[in-house]
Amino acid sequence: MTFIGKTLAFLNLIIGLGILAWSVTVYTQRPGWFDKPAADAGPPDRGSTPLTFDQLKAAADASAKAANIASGAWGANLKALEELETRRDRRRVEYAIRKQWAKVGNDKDKxxxxxxxxxxxxxxxxxxxxxxxxxVDGAGAYEQVLGEPVLGPDKKPLKGSETLLTNFTDDVKKVVELSQSSYKYREEYAKLSEEIIKDENRLQRMITIRDAVQGELFYLSSFEVNVYETRETVLRRQRQLVVRLLELGGVGLKPDEKKSDEKKAEEKN
Structure with a gap:
């Protein structure tokens, strides 16, 4: 009995020491679930594993704040998206209207x-x-915004493409009609040109005849002047001779000529 008692007492001591060692180990190596984080420590980094309840609470609070911020941003972005969708639909309508104007023109603006x-x-x-x-005005009504009309080379506002095409077709028809009438006028022009050439030839011949007549007239006029000057020279010489003969006593003069010349000589003196 003594041996068994000693053995049991020794085993009890060994077990007690083991439990004591285990208890000390558990206490010294206990998890830090309830440890307080440092005062300047922030929430745990994203992707890390929190080890304490305070860290878990801080992470949960940060996640809640992030969720609230994300929810608010999502709501604001959703509202902005809806406004952009509405604006896009309205702009698509306006572009469709302007595309139609490019074809047929704006009937509300001439x-x-x-x-x-x-x-x-x-x-x-x-x-x-x-x-x-x-x-958009204060009542939420839409109002179109238009700039100044684009002017063409004729300083007039440009119309729709279909309107311009119609005008172009009408102009082509008019050009065809004018070209047909122009053919007739060209024939008349050819006839008039032939008549003009004939008239020019006749005029040239008339000018030639006129130049010849004027040359002959000038010649005759010069001849008449020369005859007149010659006659005056002869008469003046005759008077000089008569005066000289009178000075010599009138020898060689007829009685009538003598009296007439004496009278002229007296008048001259």
């Missing part, structure tokens, strides 16, 4: 089809690269 671009402005009042097709 058939004008093309307008100068008007751009939207940012918060600073500067123009952006986005076309302003409409604007």
């Amino acid at each position: 058939g004008n089809a093309f307008y100068e671009p008007v751009y939207e402005k940012d918060a600073a009042g500067k123009e952006t690269s986005v076309l302003q097709l409409y604007k």
Whole structure:
């Protein structure tokens, strides 16, 4: 009995020491679930494993805040998306209207089809690269925004393509009609040209005849002048001779000529 008792007491001691060692080990190696994090420690990094309840709570709070922020951003983005979808639908309608204008023209604006671009402005009042097709008033009603009509080479607003094509077709028909009438006028022009050439030939012959007549007239006029001058010279010489003969006593003069010449000589003196 003594041996068995000693053995049991020794085993009890060994077991007690083992339990003591285990208890000390469990206490010293206990998990830090309830440990307080440092004052400057933030929430655990994304992807890390929290080890304490405080870290789990901080991570849960951060996730809740992120979820609230994400939910608010999602709601704001959803509202912005809906506004953009509405704006896109309205702009598609406006583009369809302008496409129709490009064909047949704007019946509310005298058939004008093309307008100068008007751009939207940012918060600073500067123009952006986005076309302003409409604007919304305070009551939420849409109003089209149009620039000045685009003018053509004739300084008039451009019309729709179909209108221009119709005008072009009419112009082609008119050109064909004018070309046909022009053919008749060209025939008349050819006839008139032949008559003009004949008249020019006759005129040239008349000019030649006139030049010949004028040359002959000039010759005759010069001849008449020469005859007149010759006659005057002869008469003047005759008077000189008569005066000289009178000085010599009138020898060789007829009585009538003598009296007449004496009278002329006296008148001259």
